[in-house]
Amino acid sequence: MNYDVVDALISPEERLNVLSRIEVSKLLDSSQGLYTIFRNCSLAVLNSGNYLDDGKELLERYQSFDIRVLPMERGIKLEVKGAPASAFVDGQMIKGINEHLFAVLRDVVYVGEKIINIPELDLNKSEGITNAVFHILRNAEILRPQIDPRLVVCWGGHSISRTEYDYSKDVGYELGLRGLDICTGCGPGAMKGPMKGATIGHAKQRLYEGRYLGISEPGIIAAESPNPIVNDLVIMPDIEKRLEAFVRTGHGVVVFPGGVGTAEEILFILGVLLHPENQGIPFPLIMTGPAQSAEYFKEIDAFIVDTLGAEVRQYYQIIVDDPVRVAREMLAGVTHVRDFRTEHGDAYYFNWRLKIDHAFQQEFRPTHENMLGLELHKDQERHLLAANLRRAFSGIVAGNVKDEGIRAIEEHGLFEIRGDRTIMERLDALLASFVAQTRMKLEGEEYTPCYRIIK
Numbered sequence: 001m002n003y004d005v006v007d008a009l010i011s012p013e014e015r016l017n018v019l020s021r022i023e024v025s026k027l028l029d030s031s032q033g034l035y036t037i038f039r040n041c042s043l044a045v046l047n048s049g050n051y052l053d054d055g056k057e058l059l060e061r062y063q064s065f066d067i068r069v070l071p072m073e074r075g076i077k078l079e080v081k082g083a084p085a086s087a088f089v090d091g092q093m094i095k096g097i098n099e100h101l102f103a104v105l106r107d108v109v110y111v112g113e114k115i116i117n118i119p120e121l122d123l124n125k126s127e128g129i130t131n132a133v134f135h136i137l138r139n140a141e142i143l144r145p146q147i148d149p150r151l152v153v154c155w156g157g158h159s160i161s162r163t164e165y166d167y168s169k170d171v172g173y174e175l176g177l178r179g180l181d182i183c184t185g186c187g188p189g190a191m192k193g194p195m196k197g198a199t200i201g202h203a204k205q206r207l208y209e210g211r212y213l214g215i216s217e218p219g220i221i222a223a224e225s226p227n228p229i230v231n232d233l234v235i236m237p238d239i240e241k242r243l244e245a246f247v248r249t250g251h252g253v254v255v256f257p258g259g260v261g262t263a264e265e266i267l268f269i270l271g272v273l274l275h276p277e278n279q280g281i282p283f284p285l286i287m288t289g290p291a292q293s294a295e296y297f298k299e300i301d302a303f304i305v306d307t308l309g310a311e312v313r314q315y316y317q318i319i320v321d322d323p324v325r326v327a328r329e330m331l332a333g334v335t336h337v338r339d340f341r342t343e344h345g346d347a348y349y350f351n352w353r354l355k356i357d358h359a360f361q362q363e364f365r366p367t368h369e370n371m372l373g374l375e376l377h378k379d380q381e382r383h384l385l386a387a388n389l390r391r392a393f394s395g396i397v398a399g400n401v402k403d404e405g406i407r408a409i410e411e412h413g414l415f416e417i418r419g420d421r422t423i424m425e426r427l428d429a430l431l432a433s434f435v436a437q438t439r440m441k442l443e444g445e446e447y448t449p450c451y452r453i454i455k
Contacts (some may be wrong), residue, residue, distance in 0.1 A: 041108065042067045042080075078135075106139070123144075152253070156262055167192050170329065176197060176205070180334065252334050256289055269285060283333075287318045292333050295437075
């Protein structure tokens with residue numbers, strides 16, 4: 001099938017517009033990994049609005065796409081060839097997409113040139129990884145020290161029903177009315193809905209500086225192109241740093257219905273909160289959805305309790321079909337966060353105090369060997385079990401939507417996941433419920449599992 005494409009020469013709109021000759025040289029060298037990351041992330045941004053949850057298919061659909069940095073006397077321009085035509089109106093690139101495109105350039109260059117070359121940032125150690133996350137966010141001007149805590153991270157699936165999407169908008173609207181900003185994974189579905197609702201809430205309160213922060217990473221962005229409401233986009237190097245960026249910058253989390261990616265996020269935040277050093281640190285976590293999603297949260301709650309223990313319930317609330325209550329509870333939680341940080345002299349804009357175990361920070365590559373070797377048993381501390389369960393879900397996400405994961409499944413067959421029988425039974429039941437509720441793929445698409453559970 002042929003898709004409409006456009007060739008164009010693009011100038012920056014208030015984003016990165018100066019690069020060194022070395023940086024340009026690396027971006028022009030197609031044999032370098034930096035060029036591939038830049039090209040693939042740029043294509044995902046240009047595909048905004050054309051929802052597709054298959055990174056491999058996007059790259060194959062636009063095989064002729066190319067992007068080049070052109071150094072100019074007064075800055076730089078980008079030359080794009082074979083770009084999705086939907087990114088343009090009457091021959092001009094949509095301004096928001098232009099901003100996202102140069103945000104990709106900014107982050108890819110910064111990580112490639114700075115983060116891996118700063119001796120003090122030892123990415124093999126927990127402290128070094130946290131500092132790398134801080135530097136990337138600061139370079140992207142995400143960290144704003146003169147603002148009271150008000151950033152609510154919203155997680156949830158890209159493949160949700162219309163009722164669930166509308167509900168996420170209602171919650172976003174109520175959050176916006178209360179002056180709270182929104183941060184999501186930047187894609188469609190439950191990542192777009194809260195932002196869309198918040199824009200109306202902010203407009204009614206005449207709040208003209210509303211933030212709609214999207215945080216993505218190269219492996220997932222092709223399957224979850226940034227939605228057009230995002231006014232701050234940042235690309236982290238991998239999923240682990242993306243997750244850390246969420247909890248370091250956010251002041252609370254709202255979880256909407258989703259699939260394996262959402263389960264991965266839930267296990268990440270619960271694993272962090274379960275760490276003994278984080279006892280007493282306030283971090284509001286609310287799971288919510290419309291009445292039709294009650295069964296979804298029942299399954300999630302049962303999985304959490306059966307694997308991590310009933311005591312974990314102290315770290316989250318489940319609120320069904322009540323957007324106003326969600327917003328009020330979150331505002332109260334964020335106010336508690338502000339008071340706690342004020343009392344302890346902590347920064348509002350970056351949660352340095354929160355302990356994130358190295359097990360949550362190490363990049364997990366979802367190979368067949370690594371998936372089979374996961375330690376999924378209860379003979380370990382609960383936060384470490386949460387870390388390994390997160391990795392299992394992360395691998396399934398890769399097999400479902402990421403180019404690298406899809407190709408690995410095609411070449412070597414299904415991922416095999418092995419562990420204690422009770423954990424495997426609960427995992428199997430949860431995944432089966434996701435499939436039955438069509439939460440693995442976009443609505444209308446048939447799902448073929450990328451995994452096999454070994455009990």
